[in-house]
Amino acid sequence: AQSVTQPDIHITVSEGASLELRCNYSYGATPYLFWYVQSPGQGLQLLLKYFSGDTLVQGIKGFEAEFKRSQSSFNLRKPSVHWSDAAEYFCAVAPIPLSNFGNEKLTFGTGTRLTIIP
Amino acid sequence: GAVVSQHPSWVICKSGTSVKIECRSLDFQATTMFWYRQFPKQSLMLMATSNEGSKATYEQGVEKDKFLINHASLTLSTLTVTSAHPEDSSFYICSAGSGNTIYFGEGSWLTVV
Numbered sequence: 256a257q258s259v260t261q262p263d264i265h266i267t268v269s270e271g272a273s274l275e276l277r278c279n280y281s282y283g284a285t286p287y288l289f290w291y292v293q294s295p296g297q298g299l300q301l302l303l304k305y306f307s308g309d310t311l312v313q314g315i316k317g318f319e320a321e322f323k324r325s326q327s328s329f330n331l332r333k334p335s336v337h338w339s340d341a342a343e344y345f346c347a348v349a350p351i352p353l354s355n356f357g358n359e360k361l362t363f364g365t366g367t368r369l370t371i372i373p
Numbered sequence: 374g375a376v377v378s379q380h381p382s383w384v385i386c387k388s389g390t391s392v393k394i395e396c397r398s399l400d401f402q403a404t405t406m407f408w409y410r411q412f413p414k415q416s417l418m419l420m421a422t423s424n425e426g427s428k429a430t431y432e433q434g435v436e437k438d439k440f441l442i443n444h445a446s447l448t449l450s451t452l453t454v455t456s457a458h459p460e461d462s463s464f465y466i467c468s469a470g471s472g473n474t475i476y477f478g479e480g481s482w483l484t485v486v
Contacts, residue, residue: 291477298379298466299417345416349419349475352425360407361468361475 259284259346261364269372270338276331276367278320278346286348287331289361290320293343302344305329331357341371376400377469379478386485391455394481396423402447403469408440409455411464411480423450423467457485 258281268274280286291299303314310322321333329346330332346364376399381438396406404425409417421442422430429442439461441453450469454461466480 268410289475296464296480296482299468300480301474301476304474359470359475360419360422361417362419368414 257286257348257350257362259348259362259364261346261367263367264365265368265370267370267372268336272334274333274336274340274369276344276346278329278331278364280327280329280346280348282327282348282350285322285324286350287324287359288320289347289349290314290318290329290331291306291345291347291373292316293345293366295342299345302331336369336371338371338373340370343368362364377467377476379465379467379481381481382479383459383482384435384484386457386483388458389456391453392457392483393451393453394421394465394467394483396450396452396469398448398469398471398476401469401471403450403471404447406444406450406469408452409466409468410451411466413464415485417466420452420465425450440457457483459485461485464474 260279288299289304290302293299302318303312305312305322312320318333320325343366347361349359378397386478406423408420410420411417420435423442423444425444431437444450462485467478
């Protein structure tokens with residue numbers, strides 16, 4: 256069965272500092288990979304996704320993620336965080352092949368809570 | 374862009390009563406929607422897959438008679454928590470796919486008192 260691991264439950268960084276959130280997956284093949292952000296009490300917003308091709312994916316809000324097949328990882332990065340980035344971040348996977356994308360359920364990691372220090 | 378909307382955002386109900394949560398795809402049709410449950414400070418756990426015009430598919434351990442799902446149209450799925458108990462208090466989120474992206478609703482907070 257596929258699984259997603261986010262090793263860091265809680266990360267604290269200073270505003271303006273760089274950020275890296277870790278995500279590892281376990282799957283028979285390369286799944287589709289996603290990063291979502293959730294502000295307190297809110298739904299999820301898609302930051303970026305990886306299907307194939309260039310392993311460095313650019314997302315919204317200045318985030319990027321790099322897919323490394325050899326490490327089964329899809330780490331999220333941002334060069335300089337802003338106070339508004341404080342939120343919960345979830346890595347998720349969907350199986351391939353996607354016969355009809357949108358009709359596939361996601362498996363989520365346990366999330367990483369990001370706190371920003373002024 | 375594609376939007377998924379949930380209603381209500383917050384609901385409080387008494388133990389033993391039922392409460393319905395709606396999930397709508399506002400500008401696209403969704404033959405499949407997903408219902409997730411999230412406990413405080415935890416991840417999202419898939420409860421069931423809602424299929425338009427047919428029965429929902431429930432994940433192992435989810436009581437289908439307690440969490441009734443109806444997907445009567447291509448833009449609306451409903452989750453009804455029947456005979457609610459305090460342990461059903463949680464954050465419920467739905468999702469639907471459009472194009473090559475999966476969109477999530479804003480979530481619905483359920484508190485059973």
